Amino acid sequence: MSLLAAEIGGFSYHGDDAPALRDVELTLRPGTLTAVLGGSGSGKTTLGKILAGWLRAGAAGSLRGSLALGGERLEFSGGDGDPRIDPAAWSGRVGYVPQDAATMLSTVRHTVAEELAFGLENRGVPRPEMLRRVALTAERTGLGGLLDRNPEWLSGGELRRLAVACAVIGEPEVLILDEPLASLDPAGAQGIVRLVGDLRASGTAVVVLGQAADGLARSAAHWLVLADGTAVAAGKPWDIPEQVLRDAGVLAGDAAGGVRHPAPVDPAAAPVLELRDVGFGYARVGTGPARSRRLMSRPRLWRERADDADILPLLRGLDLAVVPGEIVAVTGPNGAGKSTLLRLANGLLQPRQGDVRVLGDPIAGVPAGLVADTVGLLFQQPRDQLFERTVLREVRFGLRRLTGPDGDPTARAMDALTAVGLAGSAAAHPAELPSSRQRLLALATVLTRRPALLALDEPTVGLDRHGLARLHAAVADAAGRGAGVLLVTHDAAYARAAAHRVLELDGGRLRETWRRPAP
Numbered sequence: 001m002s003l004l005a006a007e008i009g010g011f012s013y014h015g016d017d018a019p020a021l022r023d024v025e026l027t028l029r030p031g032t033l034t035a036v037l038g039g040s041g042s043g044k045t046t047l048g049k050i051l052a053g054w055l056r057a058g059a060a061g062s063l064r065g066s067l068a069l070g071g072e073r074l075e076f077s078g079g080d081g082d083p084r085i086d087p088a089a090w091s092g093r094v095g096y097v098p099q100d101a102a103t104m105l106s107t108v109r110h111t112v113a114e115e116l117a118f119g120l121e122n123r124g125v126p127r128p129e130m131l132r133r134v135a136l137t138a139e140r141t142g143l144g145g146l147l148d149r150n151p152e153w154l155s156g157g158e159l160r161r162l163a164v165a166c167a168v169i170g171e172p173e174v175l176i177l178d179e180p181l182a183s184l185d186p187a188g189a190q191g192i193v194r195l196v197g198d199l200r201a202s203g204t205a206v207v208v209l210g211q212a213a214d215g216l217a218r219s220a221a222h223w224l225v226l227a228d229g230t231a232v233a234a235g236k237p238w239d240i241p242e243q244v245l246r247d248a249g250v251l252a253g254d255a256a257g258g259v260r261h262p263a264p265v266d267p268a269a270a271p272v273l274e275l276r277d278v279g280f281g282y283a284r285v286g287t288g289p290a291r292s293r294r295l296m297s298r299p300r301l302w303r304e305r306a307d308d309a310d311i312l313p314l315l316r317g318l319d320l321a322v323v324p325g326e327i328v329a330v331t332g333p334n335g336a337g338k339s340t341l342l343r344l345a346n347g348l349l350q351p352r353q354g355d356v357r358v359l360g361d362p363i364a365g366v367p368a369g370l371v372a373d374t375v376g377l378l379f380q381q382p383r384d385q386l387f388e389r390t391v392l393r394e395v396r397f398g399l400r401r402l403t404g405p406d407g408d409p410t411a412r413a414m415d416a417l418t419a420v421g422l423a424g425s426a427a428a429h430p431a432e433l434p435s436s437r438q439r440l441l442a443l444a445t446v447l448t449r450r451p452a453l454l455a456l457d458e459p460t461v462g463l464d465r466h467g468l469a470r471l472h473a474a475v476a477d478a479a480g481r482g483a484g485v486l487l488v489t490h491d492a493a494y495a496r497a498a499a500h501r502v503l504e505l506d507g508g509r510l511r512e513t514w515r516r517p518a519p
Contacts, residue, residue: 002068003205004028004094004174006051009064010078020046020061021229028174028205033196035217035237036209038226039249039464040436044209045099047226048176051207052096056085069093070173092123095172099179099435099462100381101163105151112138112154112162113147116169123170133169140198141165142191153282156183156380156458157334157490164192168199175199178209181216182461183380185333185490192216211436211464212251213237225250249464259472259497262327262479264519271321272359272452272484273345273375279353279508280340281313314340316508318354322453322484327475329495330488331513332505338488339380341505342455345486347371359452372398376446380457380488382438391417391433391441392426398449416448417441419477421470436462440470447474454478456487460494472498 005028011021021043028034038044049055050063057063063076069090074083097104109115113134120130138144141161146154151162160183167175177196181189193216196206208216217223223240225233227248233240245252314337322328330338343349344356347368356363363371379385388394395413417423420440425433430441439462446454459471475498479485489495495502495514502514 002027002029003070004051005066005068006047007065008047008050011046011050011055011057011061011063011065013061016061019229021050023230024224024226025231026051026224028207030173030203030205031200032205032222033200033220034205034207034222034224035213035220036207036224036226037211037213037217037245037248037250039211040434040462040467041228042226042248043229044211044226045178045434046229048096048178048207048209049098051174052094052176053085053087053090054096054098056087057082058084091172092170093173095167095170095175097160097163097167097175097177097180099182100383101156101160102381104163104166105159110150111147112143112149112151115151115162116143116147116165119166119170133171137165137169140195141168142188155335155339157185157188160184161188161191161334164195168195172204174205174207176207176209179211179462180208181210181214183334183458183490188334193219211249211462213245214251246465249466251465251468259494260476261516262476262498262500263325265323265325265500267323269323270360271323271357273320273322273486274357274360275318275320275341275344275354276357277354278315278318278344278351278356279313280315280337280344280349280351314508315344315351318508318510320503320510322486324452324482324484325479326501327479327485327487327499329499329502330486330505330510331490331492331495331502336505337508338505339457342377342457342486342488345453345455346375346377348377372451373449374452376449376451376454378439378443378446378454378456378459380461382435382442385442385445386430386438389429390426391422391428391430394430394441395444395448398445413444413448416444419447419470419474420444421466436464436467439463440467443471443474447478450478450481450483452483454483454485454487456485458489459487460489460491468494 006026008021008024010019012019036044057076062078064078065076067074076082105115106118109118116134116137117130138147141164143161143165180192199206210217218237223237224231225248232248233244242252332338344351347363347366358374386394388397392413395416396409399409399412414423417426420443422441460468463471475485500516501512503510504513
């Protein structure tokens with residue numbers, strides 16, 4: 001018996017001549033785990049959204065084929081007379097977590113508990129049952145200690161776990177997860193793996209979409225490999241040749257295997273970045289929704305006592321120096337303050353204890369826009385820094401003050417786009433790019449200014465094999481010209497392959513866990 005089956009002869013977005021998907025078939029049965037793998041632009045996210053009812057024929061594009069959910073089969077010919085999917089009814093049976101976890105959330109709820117209850121409220125679930133499900137789902141997803149936290153102030157990994165929890169709490173028959181382990185620390189990733197196992201045991205069909213043949217994908221009984229919008233392989237994981245995966249852009253083995261080790265640096269050189277005795281904290285979450293809204297509506301900096309009941313000290317007496325050409329990787333659990341550390345480095349946040357210096361000068365009181373001339377920050381969510389109408393305009397924007405011998409802004413922008421493999425997309429709208437290419441575009445906007453320091457927040461997330469190779473080359477080239485690189489990552493293999501040293505941030509402090517041996 002199948003829960004959900006799709007036969008897609010072709011799907012084209014409105015305004016696109018070429019189909020985003022063609023000749024793809026997939027059948028999902030109770031208690032199974034299926035992995036849909038492919039590189040950037042392969043069509044896996046499009047397939048996931050069609051299965052979940054997020055992309056509906058007629059509204060989003062033209063579909064030829066069929067979808068069967070339970071005993072109901074819908075036939076599509078790509079015409080005006082095609083059936084319409086009822087999104088409310090469909091979402092009650094098929095849960096979906098997109099690549100960008102934030103788009104899963106309502107944005108109108110002020111605590112994690114309220115966000116979890118939001119979908120149940122809309123379906124009229126009785127309050128006692130609602131409270132039971134909220135408590136159970138929070139426990140299963142590791143959110144028990146965050147129920148009073150405002151979702152706006154969750155870390156990237158915590159936000160992803162919340163998105164998964166919002167999909168699971170409705171008890172769907174089918175659950176589709178797009179890049180479910182992205183931005184998660186090891187404990188969070190293990191929690192998702194356990195959750196998938198529990199769901200399968202209860203009869204839920206689970207689909208994972210991704211660009212890596214990771215441990216979760218390898219536990220699937222069936223793989224579907226996509227490239228250029230069509231299936232290039234399907235079957236049991238051990239029956240699919242690794243070369244097929246590599247050609248499709250899938251990370252089939254050690255994701256860091258192609259990284260070239262960084263060149264030695266002079267540890268006595270004047271640092272490009274210094275953090276001296278830095279302390280920082282946000283408002284502590286209260287014990288109820290009203291207090292949580294009041295405290296978390298705006299961040300408060302920790303400058304009084306470390307045990308202040310209203311302040312959650314995040315960083316405590318933190319020291320760090322990055323010298324020219326040095327690549328420093330920072331790891332640590334979700335919520336430890338890694339993204340906050342990068343925002344302190346580029347002036348988006350100001351410490352009330354200690355000192356942040358760039359190229360020897362303190363940046364306290366310096367507008368963040370001026371600090372950005374020397375510190376280039378790649379956000380964890382690339383959509384947060386993309387706003388122009390074309391890819392080329394996006395990269396050129398940071399060069400609008402460029403004068404003198406540095407060359408033509410357009411030529412320099414095209415050089416940055418070439419470095420990340422997006423020269424052929426210069427006329428495209430940034431919003432139309434796949435998530436992984438949006439990340440590379442955001443990287444290009446940073447690279448083109450040639451800053452003294454690159455601050456990269458989870459730069460490997462969502463990148464396929466080809467994108468990861470371009471990231472490696474770009475980071476190595478920037479370090480080779482003398483830029484310092486401070487990157488946050490949960491990918492331990494990449495950190496050790498790419499960096500001179502690895503630091504762990506936990507409990508508000510940094511400690512060195514690995515250093516590259518001297519050549």
